[in-house]
Amino acid sequence: MIEKIPFLNVRSEIGKLRAVMLHRPGKELERLTPQYLHELLFDDIPWLKKMQKEHDGFADKLRGRGCVVYYYEEMLEDIMKNKEVKKRLISEVVEKCGMGNDQLEKLIKDFLIEKSAKEVAEILIAGLHKKDFPNVKRKKRLADYIKEAYPFYVNPLPNLYFTRDPGAVIGNGLSIHAMRTNARKRETMILKYLYDFHPIFKKEHTPLLYDYNYKYPIEGGDILILAENVIAIGCSERTSARGIEDLSMNLFQKDEKIKEVIAIQIPFTRAYMHLDTVFTMVDYDKFTIYPGVEDRLRAFRITPAKTCPKVEPMNDLKTTLKKALNLPAVVFIQSGGGDEVTAAREQWNDSTNTLAIAPGVVITYDRNEASNDTLRKHGIEVIEIEGSELVRGRGGPRCMSMPLFRETL
Numbered sequence: 029m030i031e032k033i034p035f036l037n038v039r040s041e042i043g044k045l046r047a048v049m050l051h052r053p054g055k056e057l058e059r060l061t062p063q064y065l066h067e068l069l070f071d072d073i074p075w076l077k078k079m080q081k082e083h084d085g086f087a088d089k090l091r092g093r094g095c096v097v098y099y100y101e102e103m104l105e106d107i108m109k110n111k112e113v114k115k116r117l118i119s120e121v122v123e124k125c126g127m128g129n130d131q132l133e134k135l136i137k138d139f140l141i142e143k144s145a146k147e148v149a150e151i152l153i154a155g156l157h158k159k160d161f162p163n164v165k166r167k168k169r170l171a172d173y174i175k176e177a178y179p180f181y182v183n184p185l186p187n188l189y190f191t192r193d194p195g196a197v198i199g200n201g202l203s204i205h206a207m208r209t210n211a212r213k214r215e216t217m218i219l220k221y222l223y224d225f226h227p228i229f230k231k232e233h234t235p236l237l238y239d240y241n242y243k244y245p246i247e248g249g250d251i252l253i254l255a256e257n258v259i260a261i262g263c264s265e266r267t268s269a270r271g272i273e274d275l276s277m278n279l280f281q282k283d284e285k286i287k288e289v290i291a292i293q294i295p296f297t298r299a300y301m302h303l304d305t306v307f308t309m310v311d312y313d314k315f316t317i318y319p320g321v322e323d324r325l326r327a328f329r330i331t332p333a334k335t336c337p338k339v340e341p342m343n344d345l346k347t348t349l350k351k352a353l354n355l356p357a358v359v360f361i362q363s364g365g366g367d368e369v370t371a372a373r374e375q376w377n378d379s380t381n382t383l384a385i386a387p388g389v390v391i392t393y394d395r396n397e398a399s400n401d402t403l404r405k406h407g408i409e410v411i412e413i414e415g416s417e418l419v420r421g422r423g424g425p426r427c428m429s430m431p432l433f434r435e436t437l
Contacts, residue, residue: 035200036432037199037433039199040255040434040436040437041252041254041309042388043437045090045384045431046096047432048095049103050429051153053076055153056155056184059155068183068184069421070420070421071420072420078416079418085414086391089413090385098228100218104222107221108149122182128169132166136181139161156181157179157180157181158179185212188215189418191428194240199279199283202236204236205246205248206246213240216240237279237282245266249303249423255353256436258287259279259289261276261303263292264300272330275289290352292325292345293325294307294321304380306318306320306380310382312387313359318380319366319371322362327345329342329352346360361408363396363399363402364398365402377424378393382425389411391412391413394415395416
C-alpha cells in the first residue's frame with residue numbers, strides 16, 4: 029500500500045523531514061568477498077544481521093519523528109508487477125552486464141522473466157550468482173572462458189543502502205546521477221525506472237534535472253540544498269566540475285527559485301569522497317566541518333548566463349555562505365571537538381555525515397562521541413544511532429537517506 033504524500037519537495041537541508049527513501053541492507057552484502065572488495069567499493073566485510081538491526085534502528089528513529097519511510101526494493105517490486113516494465117528492465121540490466129555471449133544473455137532474460145516481481149527485484153539488487161542459474165547446455169564463447177572464475181552473471185549492488193548518491197530531490201525536481209564508478213551505475217538505472225513508472229514520483233509534476241546517461245559524473249553526497257534559492261555542490265573524487273555546471277544550468281532553466289550554486293572544491297581522495305563526508309548543514313546558521321579540510325576548501329559562485337554559467341572564484345567559504353544565505357554570521361562546528369587526532373578518527377567513521385531532520389536536530393552515529401558532544405554544546409539536538417557495521421561501507425546517516433519531502437522553512 030503506497031501512502032499518499034504531496035509530490036517531491038526539498039527546499040533546504042534542515043526543513044522537517046516528512047518522507048525519505050531508504051534501502052535496507054540485504055543479500056547483496058553477503059556476496060562481498062575479500063578479492064572483490066576494491067571493485068565493489070568496500071574496505072571491509074560487514075556482518076549483515078547486525079547491519080540490518082542497526083538500519084532498522086535508523087528507520088525507527090525517522091518514523092518516531094514523523095517521517096514516512098519508503099524502501100527502494102519495495103518500490104522496485106511495485107513497478108515490476110507491470111509485465112512490460114519488468115521485461116524492459118530485465119533486458120536493459122542483462123545487456124549492460126557485458127557478458128559477451130548473446131545466447132547466454134537470452135537464457136538469463138528468459139530465466140528472470142519467469143520469476144515473480146519480488147524475486148526479480150531481489151536479484152537486480154543482490155545480483156545473480158552463477159550457482160543460482162541452471163546449468164543449461166550451451167555453446168561457450170571466449171568471454172565465458174575468460175570470466176570462468178568470476179562468480180556472478182549480474183553483479184550485486186552492496187552500496188545501494190547509500191541511497192543519497194544515485195539521486196537527489198531538489199525543489200520539486202529529481203536529479204538522477206551519472207555515477208563515477210561502474211559498480212554503482214545500475215543503481216541509477218533502477219532509479220530512472222522508478223521515476224518513470226512509480227506513482228510516488230508523479231513524473232508529470234517532477235522535472236528531471238539530470239540523467240544517469242549524461243556524460244559527466246555527479247553524485248548526491250556532493251549536493252547540499254542550503255536554501256530555496258541556493259544549492260552547494262562539492263567538486264570531489266566522485267563529482268566533476270562539468271557535471272556541476274551542467275546541473276546548475278538545468279536548475280536555472282527548470283526551477284525559477286534557484287538563483288545560484290556554490291561549488292566547493294574538496295581534496296580528491298577516498299577519505300573525503302563527497303562533500304557531505306566533511307561538511308554538512310545542521311541549523312539555519314550552523315555547519316559541522318572536519319577541521320582537516322577547512323583550510324583546503326575552495327568556493328566558486330555559479331550564476332546563470334546564456335550558453336554556460338558564470339563562474340566567480342570566492343575568497344573563502346564562510347563569507348560566501350553568509351552572503352548567499354543573507355546571514356550576519358555562520359558557525360563552523362569542528363568535528364572531534366577540534367582535536368586533530370580525534371577528528372581524524374571520527375571522520376573515518378562519518379562524524380560530519382549528519383542527517384538533519386529538522387532545524388537544529390540531527391541523526392548521527394553514537395560512536396562519534398566527541399563530535400556529538402561538540403554539536404550539543406552548540407545547541408544541536410543529537411539523536412544517536414548504532415552504526416558499527418553500517419559504517420563499514422564508509423557512509424553515515426546522510427549517505428543512507430534520500431529525502432523526498434521536507435517542510436518548507
